[in-house]
Amino acid sequence: xxxxSFLTAASATLAGxxxxxxxxxxxxxxxSPPNVLLSFEWVAEAAxxxxxxxxxxxxxxxNTAELLVRSAESDRTTVWVSREHDAASEYPLTPGAxxxxxxxxxxxxxxxxxxxxxxxxxxxxxxxxxxxxxxxx
Amino acid sequence: MNRRQFLAASGGAVASLGGYLGLRVADIRPYxxxxxxxxxxxxxxxxxxxxxxAADHRALTRVRITEDSAGASGYDAAWYRESHQHSRRxxxxxxxxxxxxxxxxxxPFYGLLGVFHWGVVDIDDLPHTSIVHFTDGSVLASWDAPTxxxxxxxxxxxxxxxxxxxxxxxxxxxxxxxxxxxxxxxxGDGDRTFVVTDRDGYAQVVTLPFGAGNLAPxxxxxxxxxxxxxxxxIVDDRxxxxxxxxxxPERVADGPRTVGYRIVTEFDEYGxxxxxxxxxxxxxxxxxxxxxxxxxxxxx
Numbered sequence: 350x351x352x353x354s355f356l357t358a359a360s361a362t363l364a365g366x367x368x369x370x371x372x373x374x375x376x377x378x379x380x381s382p383p384n385v386l387l388s389f390e391w392v393a394e395a396a397x398x399x400x401x402x403x404x405x406x407x408x409x410x411x412n413t414a415e416l417l418v419r420s421a422e423s424d425r426t427t428v429w430v431s432r433e434h435d436a437a438s439e440y441p442l443t444p445g446a447x448x449x450x451x452x453x454x455x456x457x458x459x460x461x462x463x464x465x466x467x468x469x470x471x472x473x474x475x476x477x478x479x480x481x482x483x484x485x486x
Numbered sequence: 487m488n489r490r491q492f493l494a495a496s497g498g499a500v501a502s503l504g505g506y507l508g509l510r511v512a513d514i515r516p517y518x519x520x521x522x523x524x525x526x527x528x529x530x531x532x533x534x535x536x537x538x539x540a541a542d543h544r545a546l547t548r549v550r551i552t553e554d555s556a557g558a559s560g561y562d563a564a565w566y567r568e569s570h571q572h573s574r575r576x577x578x579x580x581x582x583x584x585x586x587x588x589x590x591x592x593x594p595f596y597g598l599l600g601v602f603h604w605g606v607v608d609i610d611d612l613p614h615t616s617i618v619h620f621t622d623g624s625v626l627a628s629w630d631a632p633t634x635x636x637x638x639x640x641x642x643x644x645x646x647x648x649x650x651x652x653x654x655x656x657x658x659x660x661x662x663x664x665x666x667x668x669x670x671x672x673x674g675d676g677d678r679t680f681v682v683t684d685r686d687g688y689a690q691v692v693t694l695p696f697g698a699g700n701l702a703p704x705x706x707x708x709x710x711x712x713x714x715x716x717x718x719x720i721v722d723d724r725x726x727x728x729x730x731x732x733x734x735p736e737r738v739a740d741g742p743r744t745v746g747y748r749i750v751t752e753f754d755e756y757g758x759x760x761x762x763x764x765x766x767x768x769x770x771x772x773x774x775x776x777x778x779x780x781x782x783x784x785x786x
Binding site: 369370371373374375377378379380381383384386388403404405406407444471472473474475 | 513516540572573659661668685690694
């Protein structure tokens with residue numbers, strides 16, 4: 350009798366013990382977005398800006414869901430690389446790559462990075478269109 | 487079964503269950519991460535950086551502003567302590583800024599928490615300390631906390647402290663000093679110190695903040711490993727060339743501005759670091775407490 354009641358109680362107690370502790374994990378590494386250092390060259394006659402990937406980490410499908418250039422004051426967007434949408438280039442994006450973004454109207458630009466899980470977007474770089482005085486200088 | 491047997495069995499079951507749940511909530515578990523290994527300098531350094539995610543340890547960073555073309559330079563600006571007790575899923579980040587450059591200058595800290603701290607610092611009200619403490623079920627933050635006497639003191643929360651629930655499988659680290667890269671390293675002093683001195687290589691190795699602008703030619707990073715192949719010290723000499731943007735109201739310089747940082751991080755207490763909860767009370771809700779507890783019980 351006692352043995353049966355003990356086993357019953359123990360079964361109830363240990364029911365969740367199949368969930369053993371997780372082993373040490375380094376799956377989160379790395380958490381940071383890739384470094385992408387850019388330069389911007391404004392092309393007045395074409396109302397466009399040429400964005401050049403100067404140096405940094407390779408932009409791959411594993412570390413970037415999408416990289417795009419967006420006009421600061423409108424919805425005009427050029428997708429540089431993307432896992433889901435049509436894009437101007439394919440993965441991986443390496444230093445030396447260049448993208449032309451048509452402005453349509455005088456505007457600064459923002460380069461937006463989307464995290465691999467698609468839940469986070471950040472502005473990687475921003476550039477203001479130079480004024481006529483700055484261009485002459 | 488008589489009444490005595492029933493009560494004894496029930497009591498034993500409740501005690502066992504309670505103890506087991508207590509172990510899960512406190513994350514007391516067997517823990518023995520594999521040591522890092524690699525052949526080439528790059529493999530060894532990346533393995534050491536990855537190992538940091540699994541191993542209990544402490545990291546202490548000191549930041550010095552070495553040059554600033556638009557203001558004063560040659561001063562100790564900030565420090566940052568990260569206590570990573572992954573065996574108990576507890577992590578504490580303490581940032582203190584004592585002095586900082588004028589205007590909008592990128593954070594010298596890696597990761598989002600460093601960005602937040604650097605963003606809330608008022609240059610006219612220094613020093614400024616921010617504390618963030620993670621467990622697997624909760625996050626505790628005080629963005630304007632009392633400055634500890636030394637970087638290694640247990641921090642105290644301020645009245646602005648809040649405690650929320652998290653359900654993340656995140657590491658609690660928030661970023662890293664060294665990331666996977668394709669750069670080759672030059673041997674430094676001894677067989678455990680390695681250096682990258684070219685801009686292209688440097689830009690791959692360290693974690694740069696958004697808005698870093700351009701790198702000056704004299705950027706370099708030096709990594710020293712300990713006897714076991716773990717990160718022991720990183721010296722990051724970073725020189726950024728910044729162009730004032732339209733959203734910088736202070737515009738302390740009209741042309742490009744050069745700002746240099748010397749960011750020295752030392753790693754110690756491997757396998758022994760603790761990350762106790764900071765002292766003090768924090769505002770929270772019953773719902774957040776229950777949610778934290780549930781996540782804590784689930785994740786073991």
